Amino acid sequence: MIISADRLTKQFRTLRRKEGPLGAIATLFSRDYEIKDAVRDVSFKLDAGELVGYIGPNGAGKSTTIKMLTGILVPTSGTCTVDGIVPWADRQANGRQIGVVFGQRTQLYWDLPLIESFQLLRAIYNVPAATYERNLREFTELLGLDEFIRTPVRQLSLGQRMRGDFAAAMMHEPKVVFLDEPTIGLDVVAKENIRQFIARVNRDRGTTFILTTHDLADIEKLCARIILIDHGRKLYDGSVETIKGRYGRNRTLTADLNCENCDDVRITVPGANVVSREGPRIVIEFDRDAVRADELVVKLAQHYELRDVTIAEPPLEAIIRDIYQHGLGDGSVAARDGLLVTADVETVS
Amino acid sequence: MASLAPYWRTYAEFWRLNFLTLAEYRANFFVWLVFTLVLHGSAIATIWLTMNRFPIMNGWTWQQVVFLYALYWLASSLNGTLFFTVGDVPWHIREGRFDRFMVRPLDPLFQIISQPGQIWPDELIVATIFFAIVQGLVHLQWTIGVAGLLLGAMVGGAFIDFAIQLAVATLAFWVVRLDTLRWVVMSLETDFTRYPLSIYNRVVRFTLSFIFPFAFINYFPASTLLHKTAQGDYAVNPLLGWLTPLIGALWFTAAYLFWRRGLDHHQSTGS
Numbered sequence: 001m002i003i004s005a006d007r008l009t010k011q012f013r014t015l016r017r018k019e020g021p022l023g024a025i026a027t028l029f030s031r032d033y034e035i036k037d038a039v040r041d042v043s044f045k046l047d048a049g050e051l052v053g054y055i056g057p058n059g060a061g062k063s064t065t066i067k068m069l070t071g072i073l074v075p076t077s078g079t080c081t082v083d084g085i086v087p088w089a090d091r092q093a094n095g096r097q098i099g100v101v102f103g104q105r106t107q108l109y110w111d112l113p114l115i116e117s118f119q120l121l122r123a124i125y126n127v128p129a130a131t132y133e134r135n136l137r138e139f140t141e142l143l144g145l146d147e148f149i150r151t152p153v154r155q156l157s158l159g160q161r162m163r164g165d166f167a168a169a170m171m172h173e174p175k176v177v178f179l180d181e182p183t184i185g186l187d188v189v190a191k192e193n194i195r196q197f198i199a200r201v202n203r204d205r206g207t208t209f210i211l212t213t214h215d216l217a218d219i220e221k222l223c224a225r226i227i228l229i230d231h232g233r234k235l236y237d238g239s240v241e242t243i244k245g246r247y248g249r250n251r252t253l254t255a256d257l258n259c260e261n262c263d264d265v266r267i268t269v270p271g272a273n274v275v276s277r278e279g280p281r282i283v284i285e286f287d288r289d290a291v292r293a294d295e296l297v298v299k300l301a302q303h304y305e306l307r308d309v310t311i312a313e314p315p316l317e318a319i320i321r322d323i324y325q326h327g328l329g330d331g332s333v334a335a336r337d338g339l340l341v342t343a344d345v346e347t348v349s
Numbered sequence: 350m351a352s353l354a355p356y357w358r359t360y361a362e363f364w365r366l367n368f369l370t371l372a373e374y375r376a377n378f379f380v381w382l383v384f385t386l387v388l389h390g391s392a393i394a395t396i397w398l399t400m401n402r403f404p405i406m407n408g409w410t411w412q413q414v415v416f417l418y419a420l421y422w423l424a425s426s427l428n429g430t431l432f433f434t435v436g437d438v439p440w441h442i443r444e445g446r447f448d449r450f451m452v453r454p455l456d457p458l459f460q461i462i463s464q465p466g467q468i469w470p471d472e473l474i475v476a477t478i479f480f481a482i483v484q485g486l487v488h489l490q491w492t493i494g495v496a497g498l499l500l501g502a503m504v505g506g507a508f509i510d511f512a513i514q515l516a517v518a519t520l521a522f523w524v525v526r527l528d529t530l531r532w533v534v535m536s537l538e539t540d541f542t543r544y545p546l547s548i549y550n551r552v553v554r555f556t557l558s559f560i561f562p563f564a565f566i567n568y569f570p571a572s573t574l575l576h577k578t579a580q581g582d583y584a585v586n587p588l589l590g591w592l593t594p595l596i597g598a599l600w601f602t603a604a605y606l607f608w609r610r611g612l613d614h615h616q617s618t619g620s
Contacts (some may be wrong), residue, residue, distance in 0.1 A: 069453070072615065072617050095452055095453045096454040105445065121360060123355060123361075124359050125353055
């Protein structure tokens with residue numbers, strides 16, 4: 001076990017604003033604080049070498065948790081350890097063993113060529129020369145840094161800068177790496193590069209990663225386990241497969257029909273609903289456990305000529321969105337209101 | 350056990366990188382240098398004009414008042430060279446960039462003052478040249494004691510300057526905007542260090558000696574060096590001039606402890 005969080009809680013105190021014409025002045029002298037729980041009683045344990053997705057909607061408390069694990073914030077109550085160190089109690093010892101990538105804030109020096117930032121970090125982390133040389137060579141190769149390593153950081157594209165940031169965060173071979181929105185704003189190719197790099201470092205070096213992201217494709221491609229939080233509380237902690245099995249029982253069937261009055265198409269299978277129709281394309285959603293896919297297709301084929309049929313399981317994103325909106329409840333939440341957006345379905349084969 | 354090696358290596362890198370940016374920011378360097386010269390030139394001109402009207406100010410000649418200024422400039426430019434970036438702390442905090450300094454294995458304050466940027470010792474060099482000229486005007490008699498006192502005033506004075514700026518910057522952990530307070534403290538420093546402390550009333554004297562001890566940067570050491578023990582109604586013990594390093598160490602320690610409290614109070618804005 002490398003990380004242990006035990007009932008971590010962080011409260012923020014904000015001044016309650018006063019209304020009325022003199023509100024601003026009244027606020028100035030007010031002692032009326034509002035206490036908000038950013039994180040409430042969050043506990044979990046991570047084993048060395050795990051690659052865990054830490055997800056939740058905006059304001060759920062993801063960043064606040066990460067900031068406590070990295071020693072930036074002192075929790076209001078509860079505690080945590082990172083490889084035996086309490087982060088905020090010994091920030092410098094913790095700093096030696098962790099790496100942090102904030103997708104929105106670079107740690108590279110704007111005015112300097114990329115390589116100079118590495119040199120400075122090498123001094124800050126006291127990285128032995130041999131280790132530095134080896135890592136520089138490996139990261140240069142994996143991330144393709146050589147084409148821009150002598151370019152001032154301010155002239156790099158976002159994708160190049162992120163690659164530089166990843167190398168910078170790994171140069172001292174941290175045991176645990178915290179990634180906060182590492183692929184935000186990147187194009188598809190750059191995202192894929194970054195994901196491959198994370199997977200590779202995790203596999204080859206056994207580095208533990210905690211990843212917060214809004215791009216659930218990152219999670220699907222990288223993480224076996226997710227921790228889901230909302231309103232500061234832990235909602236789910238387990239494998240991606242389990243959450244898909246339990247909360248993603250819905251399937252969508254997309255069919256292109258050969259029909260003249262396609263708007264008249266009706267389907268009368270209990271547990272299956274038409275969720276959208278657009279010209280000859282009809283999208284039907286059904287509960288995997290209630291309706292058999294083959295029966296649905298046969299029934300459809302009895303009445304209409306089928307040009308094309310695809311059946312898709314919901315992407316993780318749809319499942320998670322559904323949990324954000326309706327809580328965990330019982331397994332078939334997604335089936336209830338036909339929430340799946342068809343645009344997502346089409347991208348899945 | 351934490352080793353000191355990363356500190357001096359980082360510090361050496363910091364200066365190497367500063368000089369590396371010098372070539373790239375040549376224009377900026379010259380603009381900054383000219384700005385500094387104009388700023389200090391006009392301050393000195395003001396002193397000179399004032400002293401034309403009051404040739405002797407509480408027993409101080411115009412040369413001696415200019416010496417006061419030269420001594421202050423020496424200490425403040427040393428502070429500016431070594432610790433300039435401490436003024437960026439509120440800005441780092443507000444923009445959410447301060448977090449980065451808390452997740453690295455070196456003291457965050459050390460990281461702040463060794464942020465590579467456009468920092469060059471140009472002002473310190475100009476201030477040293479200016480001081481070399483002015484010490485001739487007051488006929489300073491050089492002995493080892495005088496040199497020691499001057500060095501103490503310069504280094505101790507830089508630390509007093511640094512400590513006050515650090516304490517003000519540390520408030521940013523609690524208060525979002527500090528620009529006004531910074532401006533007030535800065536004017537207190539630049540305006541009240543120009544003339545002998547003895548011309549001010551007791552409140553100002555007390556404030557500049559024991560709260561914001563700017564008088565220890567230049568006034569007390571200059572009084573000792575120029576043997577100004579009695580100035581009007583104000584008697585100065587010549588030993589006070591020797592206390593600058595001690596005051597610098599005390600105020601810096603207090604400011605640093607305050608800073609450490611600030612770190613634990615850091616609220617870290619944004620996501």
